[in-house]
Amino acid sequence: MFWEEHFLESSKPIISLRGVSKSFAHVIALRSVDLDVYAGEIHAVMGENGAGKSTLVKILSGVHRRSSGSMEVRGREVDFASPKEAERDGIAIIHQELNLIPSLSVSENIFLGREPLKAGLFIDYAEIEKRSAEILAKFGIDIDARADVETLRVGEQQLVEIARALSLNADVLVLDEPTSALSEAEAQRLAGFVRVLASQGVAILYISHRMSEVFALADKITVLRDGNFIATRRSSEVSQRDVIRMMVGRELKPQESKNSVSNNPVVLSVKNIGLQKPNSRGRMHNVVDGVSFDVHAGEIFGIGGLLGSGRTEVLELIFGASRGKSSGSISRSGASFNVRSLTPRASVANGIAFLTEDRKGSGLLMHTDIRSNAVLPSLPWLAPTGWISRLRENAVTNRMIKSMRVRCQGPEQQIEELSGGNQQKIVLGKWLETKPRVVLLDEPTRGIDVGAKEEIYDLLKQLAATGVAIVMVSSELPELLALSDRILVMCEGRATGIVESDDFSEERIMELATPSGARLEGVAA
Structure with missing residues (x-):
């Protein structure tokens, strides 16, 4: 490893940035950023989406070249022209979006x-x-x-x-939202390994929106806002509230107490659904096994569980997007459907929307503009005769941009130019334009900063207040506990319990989610 040859004194940073800026046409993405990262240090970078974190990572990795300023690696000035050059200099990057x-x-x-x-x-x-x-x-x-x-x-x-x-x-490891798609157990395992690497002298630059994760790991925290450097502080010298205030420039509202929805009518009923798929040896096994629950109008119904528990597949079954041998039925406002015959088109027509966990692969058309994505689910209504009105398209797109608070240059801007958080807002916004009565959300805040999370949380609560039923899968237990009225917990494809709000705790959820602690309870809704 590089660090075995170049273990530097603590007074000399491995990476040093001074006044680094980056512009795209007339948009300034990064402005005069200073940053020092030392051997054996875990240094977190935090900020809302659009703060410049991803641009900073891409400059370090050779994807982008800086517009101005200087960057030194081990005291030598560099200007990487490609990721290969960065790798040869001992810098390894794990990007927020998968590059496999x-x-x-x-x-x-x-x-x-x-x-x-x-x-x-x-x-x-x-x-x-x-x-x-x-x-x-x-x-x-x-x-x-x-x-x-x-x-x-x-x-x-x-x-x-x-x-x-x-x-x-490498002796420099840059982790850009590495746990955004991981379960709590996987995230804890990664955290342990990150600490081992740091103890061996590897410099860690850690970008994450998970505040508790950053404070548990990081020695120092650098905050960016709107492309500007705000401050670098030792994590032991600041509180989470201090960091949030620096990130968003305002105080965040506390979560409100939940209202009872148990007397509201049931708008989605899931009965004994199952899914079988072949394993690596070609043998069929149960990915989802006999799961049942009801969701009331205005309810936020959470689904928790570890990676591979079947929680995503439950949403896919409800929407008609699963692959494999399916069984069971769902009812939506009195109309019953066999899941084997469900299709996404039929689900949308029946008032069901589905935000997938992979916005880049299945949530957006990455090589088109905002307008093309915003109107896609609404085309049956926008163009009933086959002709699309550009006037209507613009009206829908501009309304969505405003309501979702998307930071962009306009409807014609390319999706791939937006930050991950703004892309996620467009995925959610395009589905809300279909006026759904049931919304299925798989990791709705994956890769989203705390400010954008608050906006999405508020939006989900507003939707629920209008009577929309929300079924939400999330790997973040604090998110599930804060938003959900009830939580269905899954383990190895089976429902192991439905936890009521007065029994909420991380310990309770994890007890039901782990194979050693899970025990089948009464799960009738």
Whole structure:
């Protein structure tokens, strides 16, 4: 590793930025940022979406070149022109958005561009699989090195990204929202490994919106706001409220107490749904096994569980987007449907909307503009005769931009130019334009900063107040506990309990979510 050769004195940073700025056309994304990162230090960077965090990461990784300012690595000024140059200088990046090739295997992704060769000519696939399996095992990542990445869930793909970065043996590791798709248990395991790396002299630059995670890990915290450097503080010298105030420039409102919705009519009834898929050996196994629950009008119904518990598949079954052998039924306002015959088109027509966990892969058309994405679910209403009115398109898009508080240059701006938080707002906003009565949300605040989270939380509570039923999957237990009226907990495909609000606690949820602690309880809604 680089750090074995270049373990520097604590007074000399491995990375030093002075007055670094970056502009895109007439938009300033980063303005005069100073940053020092030292060997053996975990240094967090925090800020709302659009604060400049991702731009900073891309400059460090060679994706973007700075417009002005200086950057030194181990005392030598650098100006990376590509990610390869950054990697050769000992800097490994795990980006917020996954950068894997779905059609390749896990091992091929881990060693992409660094494949060992036979006789200097042919890729040694056996060696790639062997070395990848060793890396995965070393870091406790239970994934088959031979599996195709496209068969993995988002959280598992994130672990492959982490394994690839760790295989580079770098002395600077930049983690951009590394736990955004991980369960609490996976996040804790990653945190433990990050601490080990830091103790060995690796410099860690850690970007996360999870406040408790940052305060548990970071030695220092740098805050950015609207592209500007605000402050760098030792985490022991500031409170979470101090950091939030620096990030958003205002005090956040406390969560309000919940109102009872148990007497409201049931608008979604899920009965004994199940899903079978083949495992790695080709044998069918239960991904979802006999799950039932009811959701009332105006209720925020949470679904919790560890990665692989089947929580996402429950939403896919309800929406008609599952792959595999499905069973059971759902009822929506009295109309009953066999899940085997459900389709997304029929669900949308019946007032059900679904925000997926992977906005980049299935939530947005990344290479088009905001308008094209905003109106996509509403086309049956906007163009009943097949002709689309640009006037109506603009009206829908501008209304959504305003209501969702999307930071953009206008309807024509390309989706891929927006921050992850603004992209997420567009995913949610486009579905709300269909006027749904049931909204299914899979990780609705994944990669969202605290300020944007508050806005989305307020929006969800406003939706619920109008009678919309919300079913929400989230890996963040504080989020589930703060928003949900009730929480269904899943473990290994089965419902292990429905927890009422007066029994909410992280310990209670984790007890039901873990195989060692889960026990089947009465789960009739």
